[in-house]
Amino acid sequence: ETGVTQSPTHLIKTRGQQVTLRCSSQSGHNTVSWYQQALGQGPQFIFQYYREEENGRGNFPPRFSGLQFPNYSSELNVNALELDDSALYLCATRASSGKEQETQYFGPGTRLLVL
Amino acid sequence: KQEVTQIPAALSVPEGENLVLNCSFTDSAIYNLQWFRQDPGKGLTSLLLIQSSQREQTSGRLNASLDKSSGRSTLYIAASQPGDSATYLCAVKGGSYIPTFGRGTSLIVHP
Numbered sequence: 001e002t003g004v005t006q007s008p009t010h011l012i013k014t015r016g017q018q019v020t021l022r023c024s025s026q027s028g029h030n031t032v033s034w035y036q037q038a039l040g041q042g043p044q045f046i047f048q049y050y051r052e053e054e055n056g057r058g059n060f061p062p063r064f065s066g067l068q069f070p071n072y073s074s075e076l077n078v079n080a081l082e083l084d085d086s087a088l089y090l091c092a093t094r095a096s097s098g099k100e101q102e103t104q105y106f107g108p109g110t111r112l113l114v115l
Numbered sequence: 116k117q118e119v120t121q122i123p124a125a126l127s128v129p130e131g132e133n134l135v136l137n138c139s140f141t142d143s144a145i146y147n148l149q150w151f152r153q154d155p156g157k158g159l160t161s162l163l164l165i166q167s168s169q170r171e172q173t174s175g176r177l178n179a180s181l182d183k184s185s186g187r188s189t190l191y192i193a194a195s196q197p198g199d200s201a202t203y204l205c206a207v208k209g210g211s212y213i214p215t216f217g218r219g220t221s222l223i224v225h226p
Contacts, residue, residue: 004158040218041218042119042204042206042216042217042218042219043159043204043206043216044216045213045214045215048213056211056212056213058213088156090158090159092158092159102147102149102164102166103161103164104159104161105161106151106158106159106160107158108157108158109156109157109158111156
């Protein structure tokens, strides 16, 4: 078990709604990345936050946005939900320097179903 | 654009067999390659990380090799056990430091 937690564990929404997913960072980790994993696929990188600033983004539209807070916890917000947004959303945290900076620690994920 | 392919997609073996999982990538200009394990409906657990300058890494019954020139990595699992049943994913990180994942190999080890 890592020290990374995510909430909620499961969520059901309808098309057009908005959703906020949350992630708490492992102690000392100031970098967080969010991923979308559709069924049977590998995780797709959404974006990364370092010290409350977005510093990397994958091929996702602007309706996917995020926040990172001073305690390094973070949120993923998705507006105008579409059916294809149904997936497992994973966050991963890591240190920004030192020996451990290459290793990401993943949370258990939030399973989102859009109807 | 980096593309990562994992073969086979699924594997079912009896306990005790030695296994080889394959990962291939199209752009050899990588920063590192990482193997992960994912249990059903759960997050990912890092198994082995190989830097671009390294050829292999070992941890217990696991050994991962990297051949950048051919765009390939293999994960070798010795003496497989039912507890090894999971999906194994490889992720390649390039110059942008954004990781590209394969779709994974789903492994079942039956007693």
